[in-house]
Amino acid sequence: MSTHTGLLRFITAGSVDDGKSTLIGRLLYDSKSILADQLSAIEKTSERRGLTQVDLSLLTDGLEAEREQGITIDVAYRYFATPKRKFIIGDAPGHEQYTRNMVTAASTADVGIILIDARRGVLPQTRRHSYLARLVGIPRVVLAINKMDLVDYSREVFETIRTDYLAFAENLGFTEILPIPMSALEGDNVVETGDRMPWYTGPTLVDYLDTVPALHDGSDHPFRFPVQRVTRVMLGNQAEAVIGLPTEGEFRGYQGGVAAGTVRIGDAVRVLPIGKTSTVKSILTADGPLTEAQADSAVVLELADEIDISRGDMLVAASAEPIVTQDLEATMCWLSEEELTPQRKYWIKHTSRTVRASFKELLYRVDVNTLEKISGVDTLRMNDIARVKLRLQQPIFVDSYSENRITGSFIVIDDATNNTVGAGVIAPE
Amino acid sequence: MSVPANNIPGLLDEHHSDAGGYFSHLDALEAESIFILREVAAECRNAALLFSGGKDSAVALHLARKAYFPEKVGFTLLHVDTEHNYPEVIEFRDRIAEKFGCKLVVRSLEDSIKRGTIRMKSPDEARNPYQSVTLLESIAEFEFDACIGGGRRDEEKARAKERIFSFRDEFGQWDPKNQRPELWELYNTRVHKGENMRVFPISNWTELDVWQYILREKIELPEIYFAHERDIVRRNGVLVPVTHLTPPKPGETIEKITCRFRTVGDIPCTAPVESTAATIEDIVRETAVTRITERGATRLDDQTSDAAMERRKKEGYF
Numbered sequence: 001m002s003t004h005t006g007l008l009r010f011i012t013a014g015s016v017d018d019g020k021s022t023l024i025g026r027l028l029y030d031s032k033s034i035l036a037d038q039l040s041a042i043e044k045t046s047e048r049r050g051l052t053q054v055d056l057s058l059l060t061d062g063l064e065a066e067r068e069q070g071i072t073i074d075v076a077y078r079y080f081a082t083p084k085r086k087f088i089i090g091d092a093p094g095h096e097q098y099t100r101n102m103v104t105a106a107s108t109a110d111v112g113i114i115l116i117d118a119r120r121g122v123l124p125q126t127r128r129h130s131y132l133a134r135l136v137g138i139p140r141v142v143l144a145i146n147k148m149d150l151v152d153y154s155r156e157v158f159e160t161i162r163t164d165y166l167a168f169a170e171n172l173g174f175t176e177i178l179p180i181p182m183s184a185l186e187g188d189n190v191v192e193t194g195d196r197m198p199w200y201t202g203p204t205l206v207d208y209l210d211t212v213p214a215l216h217d218g219s220d221h222p223f224r225f226p227v228q229r230v231t232r233v234m235l236g237n238q239a240e241a242v243i244g245l246p247t248e249g250e251f252r253g254y255q256g257g258v259a260a261g262t263v264r265i266g267d268a269v270r271v272l273p274i275g276k277t278s279t280v281k282s283i284l285t286a287d288g289p290l291t292e293a294q295a296d297s298a299v300v301l302e303l304a305d306e307i308d309i310s311r312g313d314m315l316v317a318a319s320a321e322p323i324v325t326q327d328l329e330a331t332m333c334w335l336s337e338e339e340l341t342p343q344r345k346y347w348i349k350h351t352s353r354t355v356r357a358s359f360k361e362l363l364y365r366v367d368v369n370t371l372e373k374i375s376g377v378d379t380l381r382m383n384d385i386a387r388v389k390l391r392l393q394q395p396i397f398v399d400s401y402s403e404n405r406i407t408g409s410f411i412v413i414d415d416a417t418n419n420t421v422g423a424g425v426i427a428p429e
Numbered sequence: 430m431s432v433p434a435n436n437i438p439g440l441l442d443e444h445h446s447d448a449g450g451y452f453s454h455l456d457a458l459e460a461e462s463i464f465i466l467r468e469v470a471a472e473c474r475n476a477a478l479l480f481s482g483g484k485d486s487a488v489a490l491h492l493a494r495k496a497y498f499p500e501k502v503g504f505t506l507l508h509v510d511t512e513h514n515y516p517e518v519i520e521f522r523d524r525i526a527e528k529f530g531c532k533l534v535v536r537s538l539e540d541s542i543k544r545g546t547i548r549m550k551s552p553d554e555a556r557n558p559y560q561s562v563t564l565l566e567s568i569a570e571f572e573f574d575a576c577i578g579g580g581r582r583d584e585e586k587a588r589a590k591e592r593i594f595s596f597r598d599e600f601g602q603w604d605p606k607n608q609r610p611e612l613w614e615l616y617n618t619r620v621h622k623g624e625n626m627r628v629f630p631i632s633n634w635t636e637l638d639v640w641q642y643i644l645r646e647k648i649e650l651p652e653i654y655f656a657h658e659r660d661i662v663r664r665n666g667v668l669v670p671v672t673h674l675t676p677p678k679p680g681e682t683i684e685k686i687t688c689r690f691r692t693v694g695d696i697p698c699t700a701p702v703e704s705t706a707a708t709i710e711d712i713v714r715e716t717a718v719t720r721i722t723e724r725g726a727t728r729l730d731d732q733t734s735d736a737a738m739e740r741r742k743k744e745g746y747f
Contacts (some may be wrong), residue, residue: 007457074608075588077582079635100610161475215603216452229471233500245499251710253499255466259612286498296452298463300498307568311471334608351613352471404577411615418619420609 005214005296011105012089013129014115016118021144023115023184024078024089030191031206032082041320048186069167075105084210098337100134101382103423107409112138112214118151119264120165124369130169132369135331135385137405139175140212142205149183153196176258178199180205188382215405216260216295222270222320223261224399224407226351227313228255231300245284253284253300253408259351260399261317263301264292268318272305276304277318312353314397314407322407324398328426329363333378336414336421342379347420350394350410356393357412363387380422387429401425432528432624443462455642459492462630464614465593466577468494469628472618477567480506480524480533481564482514483693484650485579489630490637491648493577494529504577506533508562511695513674520690521651538566555698565601568625576628583635594618595627603627635714637689644709655713656707667700716729 014020035091078089090105092098106112112133116126133141143165151157162179169177180189182202191206236248244249263269267280283290284300293299301315309315315321334340342359362377366385373387380386401408411423442536469476478493480486501723510519526533538556541547541563547557563640568576582589594616609617620626631639643650660671662681668688669675674696677683688701689712706712 004452005452005457007452074590074605076634078589079583079634080634081454081637081690086635086638104610104612108614231500235499239610251499255467255496257460284499286495296457296460298460298467298495306460346504347619349617352468405613409613409615411610411612411617414617418617418621420611420617423610423612 005216007088008111008207008209008212008214009088009090009109010111010113011092011109012113013092013102013106013133014113014125014144014146014169014221015045015419018115018117019062019184020091020115023113023144023190024091024144025238025264026184026187026190027089028080031082048092061238068157076102082206082210087209094380099128099385100130102129103333106136107131107405107423109136109425110140110208111212112141113144114141114349115144115146116161118145118147118157118166118270118372119163122168126165127168127173127371128354128368130172131366131371132385134172134174135333137401137408137425139215141169141174141177142208143177143179144182144184144205145179146182146184146185147188148181148188148197148347153181153183153188155181155197155199178202178208178281180208183298186191195300202334212233221399221403222259222402223263223267223268223315223317224259224322225254225256225301225315226259226353226406227309227311227315228256228352229254229311248290251302252306253282253302254315255298256352257272257298258293260295260404262292262310268329269315270318270321271303271309272314272321274307274309274313274314276305276307278303278307280304288404312351314353314425316397320400322404324395324397326392326395326399327360328357328392328396328410328424330384330388330390330410330424330426331429332380332388332412332422332424334382334384334386334422336419337382338414338421339382340380340416340420340422345415346416347413348390348410348424350396350398351407353394353396355396358391359388361389362389363389388424398426401427431477442480444687449574455638455645457643458634458638459495459633461614461633462489462492463496464631465616465628466493467617468616469575469577469626469630470496473626475571476575476577476579477534477571477573478502478508479579480508480522481506481693482518482525482651483508483579483630484643484654486637487583488634488642489526489577489579489650489651490529490531491526491646492630494664501530504531505566505573506570507573507576508529508533508535509560509567509570510537512537512539512561513696514653515653515693515696517653517707518651521649525649531678534567534571536563536570538563541566545548554697555572557695557698560633561601574620575628577628577630579631581634581636582632584631588629590633591629591632591633594628595629597627599623601625622737637713640709640713640716643714653674653693653701654692656687656711658685658704659688659701660685661688662699668703670696670701672696679681 014375076091080087090109092105099256112409114129145158145161152154158181181197182189184190188196189204193204217360232252235251263280265280268277281302281304282302283293345356345358347354350356364373364375365377367374367384377386399407408426410424411420415423493504496652498504523704538559547559547562580588592611660683661668661684662677669685671677687705689704689706690701692699704713
């Protein structure tokens, strides 16, 4: 069981107007992740545009097409480190038509930062971003009440927005919501506290990110191991010495990542879908054998018994099995410009298993601005969030998404174009 | 704006984390990369790992060994050779491929030039931009459906927006506005015949992560990554090594300096940096406090414009 992860992934959700790019620029700048040539490039651009101050938002400008239009068209990833952690920022654009990008970036995030312009307060997009963050299972959010410099660092403004937001977010079920008053432009409460808001005594954004638990930290969910690949080798003719293996005979092991829980030698595991039980004989890595492996580790497992196992099968704790089912009810985001044809069959990829699926029923669509359920849905269009029922050609092994992101999620693939057209989470309404 | 060298998690930490305790950023990055490489091994029919002998490809190969363990690496190592490489790097490439029992295929720009598929404007022109042609010809020749590269998102703006599994059409083109969404760890590897995937297993690593990992794992590298004496001239703020391909221009003074390479590629477009870092520890420390980006300091080919890489990727470049 992991107690602390040295890598944290978070997303920033908000529009250009909320100062999102400036916030990211500020994080990179104050953590000294910007280097001299990058800084001089944005200095030159700022000067050319007639700005008196260096525009930190230019650091996150990506593609030619975006610079021409002054918008962000896709998810971008940024990196910085503090003495305590390395961070990966998923930068999701805030425009309404890019719900799919927000969902994409948020799917791997441990923490969400929801930006609010202190002058404008809680907006429909704030609600939308919060709903989507919760939908993809982000447990903790920072409510970054930004541009405090433009409201005279007013405590009242901060308190009003905080109260408004908490009233709305109460029902979403976040584990933690931390409102921080901030000026990304001036740097207050991003890395340093600054001295303009002495009434705020909580952590700065980076203080919080340094210590907040990552998704799997301290988690104690039952063991899940989707088999990625079966490896069979005749021992004794490897290119390199292999620690922990006998020197002759045939070795058969299962390569994969531990999707949840911890596995130890001697643990009883059930093999799905076949349903047979065995025990873990060894846990191997290229660096030598282990006695246990925790969530997120990439290992090779060997079982005590010979069982016919292939990619797409799953080894699970014998004491706590997932649900084995061919019928799914899930909340989906449609990602493709081409709308769903409910009469067609699609592929779904769930862990290492890809199966045929048909859409049995489109229950309702969710208006992401009002969170209203709209019935009478006959197709799904890009950026739609909807509740659906699927029938699968073969069973998959699922947990509720809130318990396990890996066994609780799937993507939909169009077999004609091979595009990823949808994403779903398996969770109660 | 200098960075204290202790401003980095576990800067010189050589040890793996204990199971059940701290899962370091290198542990997390390594596990993610192994997972990605196993998806390629399991789902792609015929994958190549682009192996130039550079540090990023050495790290990718090291991760591939861990992914395949206890098997030998099943990917074909492919080098698109400009024939303008440092001999130490080529020697390293061949030796490492043999050491790990990997199949190595080398395809040369020279062959494409002979076939007439590459027409250079002048013989001493930088060859990197033309690698795409030979790469696409190699993909067609061997029918590779996936090519694994050591590209990282921190290298450059266009890379920051590219997927880990980056779909390319039959012309090898990257369409930034039409990328497959990538959620969780559910990678869509499906391609039609003639199309292919470019796969970047170390997308989420930074230059410093790479060096910290090389230190921890004791990964072998070509000698030119470490401080050595070399004749150079100073031109437009960069150090140009004096070689038969890059002779000094009239009026330039040759200096002997102590330097090392931060990236390794085609001779005419790769410049060394002044450095006395002779060990990996030295390089990790130096990387942690450097003030210039990897490409900014050393790549003569990306400096032409902000959008240089984006345009090249659209044309089939890695």
